[in-house]
Amino acid sequence: ATRWQDIQGMNNWKGVIDPLHPDLRAAGIRYGEFVEAVYDAIDMEVESEFIYYSLYGKSDLFPNVGVTSDYKITRYLYSTLVVEGWRTAFDGLHKRSSTTWIGYIAVSSDQETRKLGRRDVAVILRGTKASDEWYVNSEFMMKELKLLGLEKPLPRVVEGFLSMYTASDASKMFGDSSLRDQIFKEVNKLVEVDYKDEDMSITFVGHSMGAGMAPLAAADYGFNKPRIAEGRTVMVTAFVYGAPKTGDGEFKKRAEESCKIIRVVSTGDIVTLIPPVSLTPPGIYQHVGVEWRVDWSSSPYVQDLGFGMRCHNLELYLHCIAG
Template sequence: MSVTEFPMACESANATATPLMIVSDWSMQLRTNQYAFVSSCPISQCHANFTSPSSSRQAHKQAQESRSRHCRRVYKGRAWASQPLHVVVQVWTTAVLGEQWSLVGPITATAAARWKELHGERSWEGLLRPLDLELRRKVIWYGEMAQATYDAFNHERHSPHAGLSRFGRKRFFERVMLPGHAAAYRVTRFLYATSSAHAAKAVAFVKGGHPRSRCRESNWIGYVAVATDAGKSVLGRRDVVVAWRGTIQALEWTNNLEFAMVHPSGILGDATGADAIVHRGWLSIYTSTDPASTHNKDSARSQVLAEVRKLVDTYKDEEVSITVTGHSLGAALATLSAFDIAENGYNCTASATFPVTAFAFASPRVGGASFKKRLDTAAAAGLRVLRVRNARDIVPGYPALPYHDVGAELVIDTSASPYLKAPGDENLWHNLECYLHGVAGAPTASGQGFEHVVERDVALVNKSYDALKEEHGVPAAWWVPWNRGMVKGGDGRWRLVDCEDEDDREDAAVPPVNK
């Protein structure tokens, strides 16, 4: 068994800790620079790791030896791929001097108390220029939840599972190497979409060529997650998250996409919204059904609204937030679905209206002037939209007039980073990991440099693209399944094992949505 230890976000002699056990049998390399405490020992045997920086080396050595013995005794995982890393992850929520620390760095008691402000209660007034530190962390947190949809998606056209998630719901955040999110959330539902608009379908979906393909006309498009009890204690409320996957093609799709506008009849049924038209392709992916599909007898819209309604009803007596996130096409879907949730009262109970916030990365425009006006009106129902735009990214400028931007805008500029290839290209400027790199850093006061405000591993920008300068020695597009999912069996033959589908069929059935 391999046991890996990452640096904790904080050390203090006065720390108290509550452990949450996550047992994983990951088949990919662990990401570096994650704030996780990898062990399986009880707090009494790990206390040396929470002492002050002046702790003796001997005490630290004893704790290391104790962890090692305990890990060997406790681990009971099973292999999923041919040569997986077996890891037992101990996640700690540590209270230090009135502050709480998460796996992505400090989440102060002030930040937990400020969550409404950070989610746009005052439309992010005074928080964007300069970018508030806690908001910076918040944007990265939800950006990583959007990135997870890319990291889990099965692109392998030769696989019968092409177009699905490679990972199941139960260990989803562990599989995409987000231990902090794994401690804070559980995925409750996967989302699937189809489309009657052929151009939109071409840029968003993979159509498998395998004769036993399980997903010919539909694709996995995202997930719904909810904060666990432990996550609620750190985040300050019960957070419901909807994450939408974006496009799977390079940016040539912007030249081929139809920009026709239609009325969102299922979302706006009243006469007052007759002129609030939106992009036909985005709406089609959100609302289309296919009676022949296992996954899309109900639309993505029906799936997400049913799950949000269920979770809101479950936690109606608590403080709840609804957060929607996505990148590129996923950002357009995030905007559309966040509007839908607020406009039609899926964030409401008999006694409360819960805030709905969209964090939209690199979003193309969704609708015209009347849609923008209607979305602004929905702010009274708790809706807020924050668009994150890279200065050189062309996608947020599509489509042109009569389409309009909505919500507040956070502008970053990755061209200031000395880590990225210069001047870069359209795909680099649009890449989500490059966006998160740009959010984590900022130009120096002189404007001549770039500094990390939030520590984030620069290797991540090469996860799916060749964006990092050669001097850093990180291969391009390094996020791939072990041996591309091929596993050698006991009979000596290699077979494709690239999907954990224990809950796939469960997600196919969706209860009806009552508007």
């Protein structure tokens, strides 16, 4: 494997996590900052007509949030949230839906591509912000997944993540196509048309809720991607930070066959234990991919955070990676 393929997990990150290779450190910071950009740009003003949408257009996002990057955002991504059952009781409704801005797709410039050794497409998915996302995230029931082949037993994944990935509602702004369809349409265009003769990496990146969905999206794309010409490399990888568990053992098996996944875990991060064993049969939910553990306790700049949500902060993760 070439160096970039090692960093994207061709050999399951053997020899590059411990000791930490500078290129993996750089990738971990770069992709994490791409997610942080969404947090910095999302409209959280309660009275705003555009709450949970981006404050900036695609070309203005990076400059306005202070991200210096040789990547160009080619598409914003939106997720449709469907809330039903007991969660709608207070509204007097049986079901409601809404859409939120959940991330974007960006591609490396020619100059950055030469530096990286391949054309990189980054699919960025943020963590929970909208109130309805909290409801959907609490749907720990498992649902069969038919996107990775129909061989039995079918893999099962968190119902809430699958719903946010596949739902659509044409009556809502940006809701006419599912998050899955948006990703496939844009990434396929980049792979098959815009850069059809180049070696590429398709990197799915997520934090928190987005880290639960990124392995699902990466496994799906890895399994269902277009046919790649002989002699050309198109690697599919997920970089996830503070990830909850996405699915069961069968999902883990098929996901790890379809793509490469590296899971950055901070000491004391409670979200990495979700769904909790107390609410699910033991052994049902399993983590996927290779673990990259980071420890804030060795930093002189971080107070004792103990255990909980404070250990889940993405900026804390990036501080630990930076060293």
